[in-house]
Amino acid sequence: xxxxxxxxxxxxxxxxxxxxxxxxxxxxxxxxxxxxxxxxxxxxxxxxxxxxxxxxxxxxxxxxxxxxxxxxxxxxxxxxxxxxxxxxxxxxxxxxxxxxxxxxxxxxxx
Amino acid sequence: xxxxxxxxxxxxxxxxxxxxxxxxxxxxxxxxxxxxxxxxxxxxxxxxxxxxxxxxxxxxxxxxxxxxxxxxxxxxxxxxxxxxxxxxxxxxxxxxxxxxxxxxxxxxxxxx
Numbered sequence: 001x002x003x004x005x006x007x008x009x010x011x012x013x014x015x016x017x018x019x020x021x022x023x024x025x026x027x028x029x030x031x032x033x034x035x036x037x038x039x040x041x042x043x044x045x046x047x048x049x050x051x052x053x054x055x056x057x058x059x060x061x062x063x064x065x066x067x068x069x070x071x072x073x074x075x076x077x078x079x080x081x082x083x084x085x086x087x088x089x090x091x092x093x094x095x096x097x098x099x100x101x102x103x104x105x106x107x108x109x110x
Numbered sequence: 111x112x113x114x115x116x117x118x119x120x121x122x123x124x125x126x127x128x129x130x131x132x133x134x135x136x137x138x139x140x141x142x143x144x145x146x147x148x149x150x151x152x153x154x155x156x157x158x159x160x161x162x163x164x165x166x167x168x169x170x171x172x173x174x175x176x177x178x179x180x181x182x183x184x185x186x187x188x189x190x191x192x193x194x195x196x197x198x199x200x201x202x203x204x205x206x207x208x209x210x211x212x213x214x215x216x217x218x219x220x221x222x
Contacts, residue, residue, distance in 0.1 A: 043200065047212070096160065097155060098208055100152040
């Protein structure tokens with residue numbers, strides 16, 4: 001069945017770039033998402049990319065999609081302590097279901 | 111303010127005691143969904159609803175019920191909770207058939 005995998009932890013220094021990686025299995029995915037979960041809160045949509053795009057940039061965020069390898073990444077430039085959170089990769093095909101990865105916990109050291 | 115509201119935020123109960131977690135959205139979204147979040151497993155979908163009186167099972171529906179009598183409300187019902195239903199639950203709604211999800215703040219449930 002469909003699956004989304006991502007590493008569980010990432011630690012970076014404040015001011016460095018963070019790169020969170022994700023792989024998915026469903027080749028019919030039409031949308032791929034990054035959600036952010038801050039402590040004690042629900043998930044918030046951070047950004048998304050259509051499957052026919054290779055890259056999307058939004059201020060400090062850059063999403064790269066390698067459809068051949070089914071690999072998605074999220075780069076956060078100039079990472080700040082406020083970026084500390086759990087980041088979930090998710091994919092959606094033509095149906096009504098969104099499949100989430102287990103989440104990557106980002107630690108930002110001052 | 112546009113939001114998805116879940117209640118309660120925290121709930122401790124005992125095995126077998128029926129409970130309901132409420133979810134309400136004020137954005138007139140047709141699509142609503144329930145997820146559970148467990149460490150290392152991410153979010154797994156329990157049930158979803160495409161519109162009033164239209165519900166369908168997600169990946170882990172066993173032990174749960176839902177209803178969608180009004181567009182804004184989508185309660186999650188545990189008729190006979192068991193300890194393996196201890197989890198963090200999220201309700202979400204979407205204006206576009208689940209493409210972009212808006213989440214509530216979560217309900218931490220502990221079943222003893």
